[in-house]
Amino acid sequence: MVQRLPSPVRTLVRRIPERLQPTAAATVAVMAVDDAGSVVQHLSGEVPGFQLLTGVREVAGTLWFGSLSGQHVATVRRPPDQPAGDVP
Secondary structure (H helix, E strand, O other): OHOOOOHHHHHHHHHHHHHHHOOOOOOEEEEEEEEOEEEEEEEEEEOOOOOOOEEEEEEEEEEEEEEEEOOOOOEEOOOOOOOOOOOO
């Protein structure tokens, strides 16, 4: 969004102290889709201390969440199949 602003405005935005800049939302969300592109699972919620979800991998029934803004990963057991849109 900032990239679309005029150059002088972008310069001003970059000068805002980091402590005054907005932080990433605490809510994370992931979706699983089938081969046809239909959503088969959708999970969302908060993971304390975890922000800016950028990657998800499943290994042996565990979902591993990665973030570019932190130095840690989060894990959660993959819930059993559920109708699309239902959040456990």
